[in-house]
Amino acid sequence: MAAPRASLNLVAPVWNGVTKSIRDLSSSVAPKGSQKKGKRLLQFLADRFYDVEALREYLLQKQVSKVHQENRFQGQEWIQSSGRRPSSLELLSFQAVPVESVDASDCAINYEGLDNLLALKELQSLSLQRCPHVDDWCLSRLYQLADSLQELSLAGCPRVSERGLACLHHLQNLRRLDISDLPAVSNPGLTQILMEEMLPNCEVLGADWAQGLKSRPEKQSQDTASPTPA
Amino acid sequence: MFRGAVHLCAGRGRLGRRLSTLRGGSALGWAGKVSEIKKTLQSVLPGGAWNSLYDTSHLPPEQSDVVIVGGGVLGLSVAYWLKRLEKQRGAIRVLVVERDHTYSQASTGLSVGGIRQQFSLPENIQLSLFSVNFLRNINDYLAVVDDPPLDLQFNPSGYLLLASEEGAAILESNVKVQRQEGAKVCLMSPEQLRNKFPWINTEGVALGSYGLEGEGWFDPWCLLQGLRRKVQAMGVHFCHGEVTRFVSSSNRMETTSGEEITLKRIHEVHVKMDHSVEYQPVECAIVINAAGAWSGRVAELAGIGKGPPGTLQGTKLPVEPRKRYVYVWHCPQGPGLESPLVADTSGVYFRRDGLGNNYLGGCSPTEEEEPDPENLEVDHDFFQNKVWPRLAWRIPAFESLKHPVPPQVRSAWAGYYDYNTFDQNGVVGPHPLVANMYFATGFSGHGLQQAPAVGRAVAEMVLEGRFQTINLNAFLFSRFFLGEKVQEHNIF
Numbered sequence: 001m002a003a004p005r006a007s008l009n010l011v012a013p014v015w016n017g018v019t020k021s022i023r024d025l026s027s028s029v030a031p032k033g034s035q036k037k038g039k040r041l042l043q044f045l046a047d048r049f050y051d052v053e054a055l056r057e058y059l060l061q062k063q064v065s066k067v068h069q070e071n072r073f074q075g076q077e078w079i080q081s082s083g084r085r086p087s088s089l090e091l092l093s094f095q096a097v098p099v100e101s102v103d104a105s106d107c108a109i110n111y112e113g114l115d116n117l118l119a120l121k122e123l124q125s126l127s128l129q130r131c132p133h134v135d136d137w138c139l140s141r142l143y144q145l146a147d148s149l150q151e152l153s154l155a156g157c158p159r160v161s162e163r164g165l166a167c168l169h170h171l172q173n174l175r176r177l178d179i180s181d182l183p184a185v186s187n188p189g190l191t192q193i194l195m196e197e198m199l200p201n202c203e204v205l206g207a208d209w210a211q212g213l214k215s216r217p218e219k220q221s222q223d224t225a226s227p228t229p230a
Numbered sequence: 231m232f233r234g235a236v237h238l239c240a241g242r243g244r245l246g247r248r249l250s251t252l253r254g255g256s257a258l259g260w261a262g263k264v265s266e267i268k269k270t271l272q273s274v275l276p277g278g279a280w281n282s283l284y285d286t287s288h289l290p291p292e293q294s295d296v297v298i299v300g301g302g303v304l305g306l307s308v309a310y311w312l313k314r315l316e317k318q319r320g321a322i323r324v325l326v327v328e329r330d331h332t333y334s335q336a337s338t339g340l341s342v343g344g345i346r347q348q349f350s351l352p353e354n355i356q357l358s359l360f361s362v363n364f365l366r367n368i369n370d371y372l373a374v375v376d377d378p379p380l381d382l383q384f385n386p387s388g389y390l391l392l393a394s395e396e397g398a399a400i401l402e403s404n405v406k407v408q409r410q411e412g413a414k415v416c417l418m419s420p421e422q423l424r425n426k427f428p429w430i431n432t433e434g435v436a437l438g439s440y441g442l443e444g445e446g447w448f449d450p451w452c453l454l455q456g457l458r459r460k461v462q463a464m465g466v467h468f469c470h471g472e473v474t475r476f477v478s479s480s481n482r483m484e485t486t487s488g489e490e491i492t493l494k495r496i497h498e499v500h501v502k503m504d505h506s507v508e509y510q511p512v513e514c515a516i517v518i519n520a521a522g523a524w525s526g527r528v529a530e531l532a533g534i535g536k537g538p539p540g541t542l543q544g545t546k547l548p549v550e551p552r553k554r555y556v557y558v559w560h561c562p563q564g565p566g567l568e569s570p571l572v573a574d575t576s577g578v579y580f581r582r583d584g585l586g587n588n589y590l591g592g593c594s595p596t597e598e599e600e601p602d603p604e605n606l607e608v609d610h611d612f613f614q615n616k617v618w619p620r621l622a623w624r625i626p627a628f629e630s631l632k633h634p635v636p637p638q639v640r641s642a643w644a645g646y647y648d649y650n651t652f653d654q655n656g657v658v659g660p661h662p663l664v665a666n667m668y669f670a671t672g673f674s675g676h677g678l679q680q681a682p683a684v685g686r687a688v689a690e691m692v693l694e695g696r697f698q699t700i701n702l703n704a705f706l707f708s709r710f711f712l713g714e715k716v717q718e719h720n721i722f
Contacts, residue, residue, distance in 0.1 A: 043376060053375065053463075054319070056375040056376075057373075057375055060373060060375055061373075111366065136384060136385075136386055137366050137384070137386065139386070140386030140443055140444075140446075141443060143442055143443070161383075162567075162585060163383065163384065163385040163386065163387075163446075164386065165567070166385065166386075166387055166567040166568060167386050167387060167388075167568075169567070169568030170442075186585065187585055190585050190586075191585065194566060194567045194585065195567065197566050197567070198566050198567050198568050
């Protein structure tokens with residue numbers, strides 16, 4: 001008897017440590033006070049001496065490669081669900097079951113790590129919410145899931161812009177698309193309209209049509225509170 | 231070193247005198263004095279532009295191992311890979327000579343910025359594949375400490391090439407080669423085209439090839455600035471000047487067949503400063519010709535092509551500037567967000583630009599229609615007569631704007647192709663007679679998209695003596711003498 005089509009919901013373990021280091025990498029936050037002085041001294045030394053600059057470049061490269069290594073490791077970890085960690089015997093029993101939905105929220109998956117997801121030919125629902133490394137290049141690979149994917153969520157991904165969203169037109173079976181809270185999209189309202197035109201059978205969630213309107217709650221309460229003078 | 235100490239004392243002496251004169255109440259104040267002292271100290275300490283006679287900070291260094299003529303994307307790519315592949319840190323001194331720091335006429339900045347793998351030659355496909363990988367990981371390659379990461383604004387929308395009945399067989403065999411090399415391209419029948427892109431008029435189209443991954447367009451200016459920043463951080467010298475002369479030595483040699491040839495070696499490059507007669511002779515070991523549309527002229531300076539025609543000495547570098555126009559127009563009912571860069575059977579191409587239904591495109595003129603490359607003035611009649619009719623026929627949504635109002639061209643510009651009149655493909659590698667001049671030019675409109683890979687190939691040739699990763703032996707200079715054309719079937 002064939003294995004029942006259980007909808008496997010896979011949730012990746014949250015890597016708090018990884019997200020912190022990523023924030024350090026890509027931040028251009030102005031450091032305050034003594035930290036700023038230290039930074040200026042370091043900059044001064046780096047401008048004068050090649051060794052200091054070489055050391056800093058090396059450390060930067062190490063940080064970057066650390067992220068890549070996390071992903072390779074992540075690829076193997078993918079099969080495990082959070083909380084309870086099933087033994088390898090249990091995992092083997094799942095091998096024949098096609099994976100239907102994957103929740104990769106907050107996961108440090110990148111372009112190469114997507115190989116693991118794209119191999120799942122029966123994937124119906126994919127959630128990539130708040131993934132810090134999912135960018136337009138990653139979205140351009142999603143066409144391989146066009147036959148099965150019905151639900152996709154990209155909410156809160158800092159690197160996804162309207163240029164990557166344009167390649168989602170391959171996903172003709174998509175019924176639900178969540179593109180809310182994308183800081184890199186230049187015009188969310190217009191993007192939502194263009195996405196709805198591009199994917200007529202899909203419900204596009206995300207940018208509120210009233211986003212451009214400003215609310216004035218204080219004035220309203222004042223009007224109701226104070227009676228009009230005679 | 232003794233001289234340096236004397237200068238230091240002299241500097242301090244001047245400082246002492248200046249401080250004493252200022253003690254009696256001056257308008258400068260303490261902050262001004264401090265900045266003066268700082269400035270003098272900076273000029274005296276190592277790293278500053280100290281010269282006791284006159285300021286030479288604008289001149290290039292007197293010696294440099296490699297001189298790269300041309301600071302566009304190809305020149306900077308070669309500089310980057312030379313510094314990256316050198317065996318020891320600081321082993322090679324590289325100088326990039328660029329005569330226009332604003333890049334006002336450089337092909338890089340004026341480019342449409344497309345990248346595709348849909349070529350017919352395997353070498354071109356491999357060059358493009360590597361370049362796309364480079365662009366994807368651009369912040370790993372070009373990261374500079376303390377600088378923000380680069381945002382190339384890449385649109386992964388792909389290219390769509392349309393072929394008529396005659397071209398369908400060629401397109402199909404091209405796609406086969408592209409797939410073999412690893413490009414993700416698919417073939418589409420007219421019906422599939424109508425389903426996917428309902429705004430195309432498929433009359434006359436027999437087949438279409440659509441790039442699924444790794445194709446699209448990006449911001450070439452960002453790539454150029456990123457390369458510049460990184461290359462400067464790696465220690466490459468930049469010089470704002472023009473190469474006016476090569477000083478070389480010749481040796482008469484005999485080939486195995488008894489023929490006498492003259493082998494040349496460039497020893498000095500004369501770099502003339504802008505708006506001045508001042509020049510600096512730079513002693514060099516290797517010269518890289520990455521001058522884009524003007525590579526032909528630079529090659530002539532080195533004596534390439536000066537000889538009886540039909541001989542190797544008389545074979546010129548067949549790269550000349552060709553002007554191409556790009557027009558931007560607006561069409562509210564035009565193709566949607568999913569539209570790729572569409573290249574029609576007639577040679578007309580267009581792509582979307584941004585969210586606001588603006589489109590840009592153009593067409594390659596035929597040999598007879600070639601505009602005069604003297605300047606970069608735009609010919610708007612070319613758009614009305616040659617580009618728009620074919621475009622409107624292929625995309626009827628554009629036609630709707632034709633009557634009664636003529637199409638609204640929002641803006642237009644012109645740029646140069648470094649056009650290889652021989653076979654429209656790049657020239658890479660050393661010259662057989664001028665032993666230390668290497669070429670990285672002649673890409674005839676697809677130089678930007680192949681620049682990272684070509685830079686690596688030229689750096690490998692310079693450092694190792696042969697191509698190691700991608701074999702570009704087909705693109706060597708000698709093919710011009712031997713008459714072996716490596717022609718593409720897809721250039722537009």
